[in-house]
Amino acid sequence: MLSDELLMAHVAAGDSTALDQLYGRYARIAYGLALKILASSEPAEDVVQEAFWRVWSRAATFQAGSGQFAPWLFGIVRNLCIDELRRRNARPVQLANTADDHALLTIPDPQPELDTLTWEAERRRLILGALAELPPDQRQVIELAYFGGLSQREIADKLNNPLGTVKTRVRLALTKLRAMLQHQGIGQEDR
Amino acid sequence: MTPNDPQSAEQQVAAYALGTLDPEDRAAVEALLAASPAQQEELRQLREVVALLPYAAQPTSPPERVRQQLLARIAATAAQPAATPAAASANAPTPLRRARWLVPAIAAALATLVLALAGLTLSLTDSMARLDQTNRELVTTLGTLQQALADTQARQETLAGQLAAGQSQLEQVSVKLAASEERIGQLSAQVAQDDYVISFVSAPGVATRQLISAQAELSAQGEMYMYPGNSSAVVLFSGLPPLAPGKVYQFWLADDSNQVAGGTFVADSSGIGHIVVQAPREVNAFSQVMVTVEPEGGSTMPSANVVLEGNL
Numbered sequence: 001m002l003s004d005e006l007l008m009a010h011v012a013a014g015d016s017t018a019l020d021q022l023y024g025r026y027a028r029i030a031y032g033l034a035l036k037i038l039a040s041s042e043p044a045e046d047v048v049q050e051a052f053w054r055v056w057s058r059a060a061t062f063q064a065g066s067g068q069f070a071p072w073l074f075g076i077v078r079n080l081c082i083d084e085l086r087r088r089n090a091r092p093v094q095l096a097n098t099a100d101d102h103a104l105l106t107i108p109d110p111q112p113e114l115d116t117l118t119w120e121a122e123r124r125r126l127i128l129g130a131l132a133e134l135p136p137d138q139r140q141v142i143e144l145a146y147f148g149g150l151s152q153r154e155i156a157d158k159l160n161n162p163l164g165t166v167k168t169r170v171r172l173a174l175t176k177l178r179a180m181l182q183h184q185g186i187g188q189e190d191r
Numbered sequence: 192m193t194p195n196d197p198q199s200a201e202q203q204v205a206a207y208a209l210g211t212l213d214p215e216d217r218a219a220v221e222a223l224l225a226a227s228p229a230q231q232e233e234l235r236q237l238r239e240v241v242a243l244l245p246y247a248a249q250p251t252s253p254p255e256r257v258r259q260q261l262l263a264r265i266a267a268t269a270a271q272p273a274a275t276p277a278a279a280s281a282n283a284p285t286p287l288r289r290a291r292w293l294v295p296a297i298a299a300a301l302a303t304l305v306l307a308l309a310g311l312t313l314s315l316t317d318s319m320a321r322l323d324q325t326n327r328e329l330v331t332t333l334g335t336l337q338q339a340l341a342d343t344q345a346r347q348e349t350l351a352g353q354l355a356a357g358q359s360q361l362e363q364v365s366v367k368l369a370a371s372e373e374r375i376g377q378l379s380a381q382v383a384q385d386d387y388v389i390s391f392v393s394a395p396g397v398a399t400r401q402l403i404s405a406q407a408e409l410s411a412q413g414e415m416y417m418y419p420g421n422s423s424a425v426v427l428f429s430g431l432p433p434l435a436p437g438k439v440y441q442f443w444l445a446d447d448s449n450q451v452a453g454g455t456f457v458a459d460s461s462g463i464g465h466i467v468v469q470a471p472r473e474v475n476a477f478s479q480v481m482v483t484v485e486p487e488g489g490s491t492m493p494s495a496n497v498v499l500e501g502n503l
Binding site for chain 2: 014016019020023027028029030031032033035036044045048049052053056057070071074075077078079082120123124127128131142145146147150151152153155167168170171173174175177178181
């Protein structure tokens with residue numbers, strides 16, 4: 001299987017089949033992320049299409065490096081979602097919580113291959129497990145920041161917490177996640 | 192955070208990686224990162240953690256139409272002259288920044304239409320190629336048929352010529368056959384007449400009268416066979432001179448008051464001839480007979496050129 005970076009080289013050369021392969025690898029994650037942020041399928045579909053369109057049209061600007069494509073793509077997806085949230089001047093109706101996520105884990109998606117599904121589920125279990133290990137207030141700021149698109153100051157306002165407290169929680173949460181995930185040996189390149 | 196507080200900025204690298212940094216803190220963090228390789232490494236590691244967060248969301252397959260519209264959009268761009276991904280970035284539509292979701296839908300529909308037209312063009316090109324091949328085959332077949340037709344026409348003309356020649360020969364043969372039949376008829380009539388003459392002159396009770404030359408230099412003579420009370424008679428001639436073209440001998444019967452034409456005849460090359468006379472009444476009612484030279488077809492009155500004459 002060609003690496004993401006090699007496929008991106010083909011995409012930069014105008015090979016749409018390479019983009020289609022990348023779409024096959026990441027569309028499910030990208031759409032799941034957009035759904036979680038936007039909580040609405042139609043704009044999430046548009047975000048996914050637009051994100052991959054930008055991958056196509058901006059392939060020449062991609063900084064090739066091992067394991068760099070997925071963060072780049074997810075950054076595009078998240079930015080598009082945040083733009084949409086701000087444009088519609090609204091926020092997700094409900095931020096996902098751990099219980100919902102575990103409940104969703106039990107719903108199989110019949111479309112991908114079984115091994116893909118199994119690996120997706122396992123990786124997600126590990127990440128959700130790491131998030132669950134965080135103190136609730138730290139997990140909350142991570143979710144509000146990443147999936148809610150809020151800045152630290154907006155989080156502080158929303159939670160009625162001091163800004164410094166929020167900043168500390170963000171820093172502690174991310175460094176703890178790093179430690180736990182490194183301990184579990186999971187990295188984003190473990191696709 | 193104060194702008195010149197590196198320690199405070201270090202606390203914000205995680206927020207920078209997470210994308211939750213407030214705008215007013217960005218400059219200080221970026222200044223720190225620009226100056227500190229250690230913080231750059233810190234940022235790289237934290238970004239790896241952030242890059243895993245999307246996997247916490249429930250992976251969900253988007254509807255197939257998303258992929259179709261994406262590929263159609265790409266194909267539509269590729270159909271434009273000198274379109275590359277890099278070039279496309281400059282002029283590509285940005286649906287999210289336009290009026291709601293309507294514009295991307297229209298763009299996708301147009302892209303689909305362009306794809307369809309491109310497919311139709313390919314299909315038409317393929318059809319034209321097949322039609323061209325078929326046309327070439329038909330032209331070849333037509334050439335073969337034309338050659339066959341020309342050969343057939345040439346053969347037909349040959350046969351028509353042969354048929355005309357055959358018909359001409361047939362006509363000639365027919366003419367000859369008709370002439371032969373006519374000749375046969377003439378000969379048959381001649382034979383029948385000869386038979387009649389023979390039977391007439393050899394029958395019992397026949398009377399004969401002599402015709403003698405009316406001109407001293409001629410040795411011609413004739414003998415007339417007749418039956419009393421019968422209107423028929425047979426006259427045999429010999430020594431008759433050859434006639435000029437257009438002339439015939441004519442036999443006459445005469446009494447005291449008039450002459451009755453008794454028919455015309457010719458002699459053969461040896462001067463022998465005969466005539467069967469059918470008189471208007473019994474032959475012995477006439478007193479004289481004679482033979483004159485007359486124009487072909489005979490005359491109503493005898494000429495002065497009398498060859499033979501006799502008394503009954």
